[in-house]
Amino acid sequence: MFSPVGDANPLIDDFGLHIGRAMGWPPMAGRTAAVLMLSETPMTMPELQEALDASKGSMSETTRLLVVNGTVRRFKEPGSRQYVYEWRDDAWIGCLQHQLDQTTELLTLAESAQARSAGLPERQRARLREMHEYYVFLVRRLEALLADYKEFRAR
Amino acid sequence: MFSPVGDANPLIDDFGLHIGRAMGWPPMAGRTAAVLMLSETPMTMPELQEALDASKGSMSETTRLLVVNGTVRRFKEPGSRQYVYEWRDDAWIGCLQHQLDQTTELLTLAESAQARSAGLPERQRARLREMHEYYVFLVRRLEALLADYKEFRAR
DNA sequence: CGGAAAGTTCAGTCAATAGTGAACGTTCAA
DNA sequence: TTGAACGTTCACTATTGACTGAACTTTCCG
Numbered sequence: 001m002f003s004p005v006g007d008a009n010p011l012i013d014d015f016g017l018h019i020g021r022a023m024g025w026p027p028m029a030g031r032t033a034a035v036l037m038l039s040e041t042p043m044t045m046p047e048l049q050e051a052l053d054a055s056k057g058s059m060s061e062t063t064r065l066l067v068v069n070g071t072v073r074r075f076k077e078p079g080s081r082q083y084v085y086e087w088r089d090d091a092w093i094g095c096l097q098h099q100l101d102q103t104t105e106l107l108t109l110a111e112s113a114q115a116r117s118a119g120l121p122e123r124q125r126a127r128l129r130e131m132h133e134y135y136v137f138l139v140r141r142l143e144a145l146l147a148d149y150k151e152f153r154a155r
Numbered sequence: 156m157f158s159p160v161g162d163a164n165p166l167i168d169d170f171g172l173h174i175g176r177a178m179g180w181p182p183m184a185g186r187t188a189a190v191l192m193l194s195e196t197p198m199t200m201p202e203l204q205e206a207l208d209a210s211k212g213s214m215s216e217t218t219r220l221l222v223v224n225g226t227v228r229r230f231k232e233p234g235s236r237q238y239v240y241e242w243r244d245d246a247w248i249g250c251l252q253h254q255l256d257q258t259t260e261l262l263t264l265a266e267s268a269q270a271r272s273a274g275l276p277e278r279q280r281a282r283l284r285e286m287h288e289y290y291v292f293l294v295r296r297l298e299a300l301l302a303d304y305k306e307f308r309a310r
Numbered sequence: 311c312g313g314a315a316a317g318t319t320c321a322g323t324c325a326a327t328a329g330t331g332a333a334c335g336t337t338c339a340a
Numbered sequence: 341t342t343g344a345a346c347g348t349t350c351a352c353t354a355t356t357g358a359c360t361g362a363a364c365t366t367t368c369c370g
Contacts, residue, residue: 018261022258027328027329028328037279037282037286038275039279040278040279046345046346055329055330056346056348057329058328061348081337081338081339082345083346083347087282089285092286096293103177105173113170121195123195124192127192127193130247131192134247134304138251141296141303145293145296148296149289181357181358181359182358183358199316200316200317201316209359209360210359210360211317211360211361212320212361212362213358214317215319216358236368237315237316238317
């Protein structure tokens with residue numbers, strides 16, 4: 001199957017690019033996620049650089065992104081002074097949370113648009129009302145979905 | 156509030172760029188969606204071009220995209236030979252369907268990755284299993300969500 | 311038919327985004 | 341302290357993707 005180290009692994013690329021795109025990440029972040037998901041041990045930044053044939057700067061930005069997104073954790077192994085990066089067991093919760101956050105932003109947008117729709121003809125107001133309703137619906141359901149998934153994972 | 160015609164309306168832009176980004180559309184598609192959502196009447200392509208200060212080519216591509224995504228319909232008014240474009244009443248169903256389709260693609264990816272994981276150590280296999288489980292869960296729930304939303308809209 | 315307007319396609323341009331690498335901080339073992 | 345490796349930042353370069361505009365195809369009215 002995929003070997004995490006060694007360059008231009010088409011499977012890492014394919015896998016990584018797809019995931020990255022779905023999450024709205026740059027390609028390098030997708031590939032890094034794929035490598036970490038498939039790595040047996042936590043990896044250092046130099047190792048990631050090597051495995052992905054990337055620059056320091058790019059890896060720095062990429063690891064930061066993955067950590068912020070909650071899919072990867074960074075820690076120091078006791079006694080070592082360099083950080084290692086590891087795919088989180090609860091990575092998918094982070095992804096779902098991220099989707100929920102994004103949707104909530106659109107809900108806010110829809111709310112503010114609807115709030116200003118007073119002067120518009122009924123047809124247009126109805127459209128904004130529908131958009132608002134849609135996002136209310138969606139956010140509620142995503143919240144439930146996240147809660148259920150957490151519970152599902154907890155057992 | 157927003158006036159659909161006239162250039163560089165910051166509200167159309169803001170609104171449109173947000174929606175576009177959320178949907179993974181190019182900026183022009185977002186702005187076009189915003190204009191159509193707020194337009195009183197269906198609009199022709201020349202009108203859209205004018206309203207958005209865009210080229211023919213760009214509008215052609217954009218309208219195609221919106222129609223394919225199920226947010227806009229294109230039809231000819233009886234007796235007229237040019238097409239008009241109109242925001243669909245069921246536009247949000249199209250968006251949700253699109254999200255579901257994308258997620259289903261990732262499910263497929265997860266499936267095929269897991270299917271090839273036989274040789275990997277348990278830890279990695281567990282990660283792929285989890286990814287797969289996650290997408291199974293997500294797709295099921297999104298399907299339910301879509302069905303419920305349709306029902307909610309139908310009444 | 312003929313031609314005028316609508317609509318599409320596509321090569322080329324321009325803008326946005328991703329990635330590089332060098333300079334700059336930080337940390338820690340000696 | 342000091343210096344060696346780690347990690348971050350940022351100005352620059354390369355790549356990707358969006359948009360334009362001209363050439364082309366289609367539609368339909370006279």
